[in-house]
Amino acid sequence: MAPNKYMQETDNNLVHTYNRFPVTLERGEGVYIYDTDGKKYLDFAAGIAVSGLGYGNQELNLALKEQIDKLMHSSNLYYNTTCGEAANALKKISGMDRVFFTNSGTEAIEGALKSARKYAWTKKTGRYEYIAMKDSFHGRSMGALSVTEHEAYRAPFEPLIPGVSFAEFNNLDSVKKLVTDKTCAIILEPLQGEGGINMATQEFMEGIRELCSEEGILMICDEIQCGMARTGEMFACQLYDVKPDIMVMAKAIGSGVPVGAFAMTQEVAEYSLVPGDHGTTYGGNPLACAAVAKTIEIFEREDMKAHVKEVGSYLAEKLDELVKEYDAVLERRGIGLIQGIRLNQPVGELTKKALKEGALIISARSDVVRLVPPLVIEKEHVDALIDVLSKVLREML
Numbered sequence: 001m002a003p004n005k006y007m008q009e010t011d012n013n014l015v016h017t018y019n020r021f022p023v024t025l026e027r028g029e030g031v032y033i034y035d036t037d038g039k040k041y042l043d044f045a046a047g048i049a050v051s052g053l054g055y056g057n058q059e060l061n062l063a064l065k066e067q068i069d070k071l072m073h074s075s076n077l078y079y080n081t082t083c084g085e086a087a088n089a090l091k092k093i094s095g096m097d098r099v100f101f102t103n104s105g106t107e108a109i110e111g112a113l114k115s116a117r118k119y120a121w122t123k124k125t126g127r128y129e130y131i132a133m134k135d136s137f138h139g140r141s142m143g144a145l146s147v148t149e150h151e152a153y154r155a156p157f158e159p160l161i162p163g164v165s166f167a168e169f170n171n172l173d174s175v176k177k178l179v180t181d182k183t184c185a186i187i188l189e190p191l192q193g194e195g196g197i198n199m200a201t202q203e204f205m206e207g208i209r210e211l212c213s214e215e216g217i218l219m220i221c222d223e224i225q226c227g228m229a230r231t232g233e234m235f236a237c238q239l240y241d242v243k244p245d246i247m248v249m250a251k252a253i254g255s256g257v258p259v260g261a262f263a264m265t266q267e268v269a270e271y272s273l274v275p276g277d278h279g280t281t282y283g284g285n286p287l288a289c290a291a292v293a294k295t296i297e298i299f300e301r302e303d304m305k306a307h308v309k310e311v312g313s314y315l316a317e318k319l320d321e322l323v324k325e326y327d328a329v330l331e332r333r334g335i336g337l338i339q340g341i342r343l344n345q346p347v348g349e350l351t352k353k354a355l356k357e358g359a360l361i362i363s364a365r366s367d368v369v370r371l372v373p374p375l376v377i378e379k380e381h382v383d384a385l386i387d388v389l390s391k392v393l394r395e396m397l
């Protein structure tokens, strides 16, 4: 397909940091997106686990339009009308006590890391080290990259911040071996997204919680991708009945309006950040917070958790059938509407072929097909996706 003017303009003018699919998306409706040629795609990517409500949700859009007409930005030097409401809603669903709004997930990770260091500093514990997990992904700024274990992402930017070590995910002993009297925090995704849809075990999550409480270490859960009802619980750590000291959120909380947040217990808040320690010009702005407040209102009213549990288990059933049917499909991973299938080969060809067949699908690492659709999909959309996957798998094998 010949590149259109949008592709040319993009490729000629942007820094080349992304390998884009050769398609220009223009508008969305429900769980479908249309490109500039009018071709319709079933969306199983949701803009990387962001658009939980799908596209064209009139209630959300109206709330955003109204807020745009009232006030989009005011800075944190003043109070605004939506910031407190959004924070209160996030507190209720997360079980945390205090919230700081950012503009992205990466920035929220930075704030979480700083909070843990400041907590140790205030308490004069002399702790500053972090333990993170292998196959983790927390973002690409210098701090977030420092706790991200992916050699290709890290190598050109070394040295990163010192005092970070990496444990085996789901191996409590390997975490325990890395704990020192300098460890201030352990950071993990309860369900690793970019790393290949790897779910923590119950034993691991409980073990980390216990270890942190015993040793005076803060537990940071990165819920950026796996949070906001994607697993069938509002946050993935709730699947395990484990409460972190700091929770990091982004992606789906604003339904596409760029916003992130980190939240903490009252105990952490009392001993960590004070005025002057951290800030952001846009963070908590009226538009972003209107998006968060309305998103949570809709999720709760529509009982999104129950919907995800139902459609998610149907998706799991159907993916299990693919595992049985095709030798190349090695296993199914994940839960709810964050699932994947691991193939015995790179999945790049499959995602490209699926695009031709009218489905947006992304990968996680090289060999996992990652399925993170809008949370409002129905079983019929799962059936349509499975048809595409089956067709493409038959073609490939």
Ligand SMILES: *Cc1c(COP(=O)(O)O)cnc(C)c1O
Binding pocket: 104, 105, 106, 107, 109, 137, 138, 139, 140, 189, 193, 194, 222, 223, 224, 225, 226, 250, 251, 260
């Ligand atoms: C996407 C993601 C991030 C980074 O968030 P951005 O909004 O892209 O900065 C961090 N952690 C996890 C688990 C993510 O999936």
